[in-house]
Amino acid sequence: MNVVKNADLLYRPAAPLPKVADEVAKNNFGSYLKDALGEVHELQGKASEAIQQMVGEGKGDLQDTMIALEKADVSFRLMMQIRNKVLDAYQEIMRMQV
Numbered sequence: 224m225n226v227v228k229n230a231d232l233l234y235r236p237a238a239p240l241p242k243v244a245d246e247v248a249k250n251n252f253g254s255y256l257k258d259a260l261g262e263v264h265e266l267q268g269k270a271s272e273a274i275q276q277m278v279g280e281g282k283g284d285l286q287d288t289m290i291a292l293e294k295a296d297v298s299f300r301l302m303m304q305i306r307n308k309v310l311d312a313y314q315e316i317m318r319m320q321v
Contacts, residue, residue, distance in 0.1 A: 259305070263298045270295035 273291040277283040 256305075259302065263295075263302050266291070266295040266298050 270288075270291040273283060273288040277285065277288045
């Protein structure tokens, strides 16, 4: 009788797996790219506001404005490099022979 009980433990139905597909769909490359583009857009908006405050209203700090501009510039350059790498990868895939 012990053998039957042990066998019963071995072949017990598994618990349902968590919804991994939903997590994968949320964390795909497209969503990461969209988030990164949103961050770049946000940094450019902050830089634009800093310039407007400094030049237009006469408020603000030169160092803070320059830091905001450099953050926006670096993030934009990074975005352009990522775009170039993605386009290169796409072109390489299109050149592959089937």
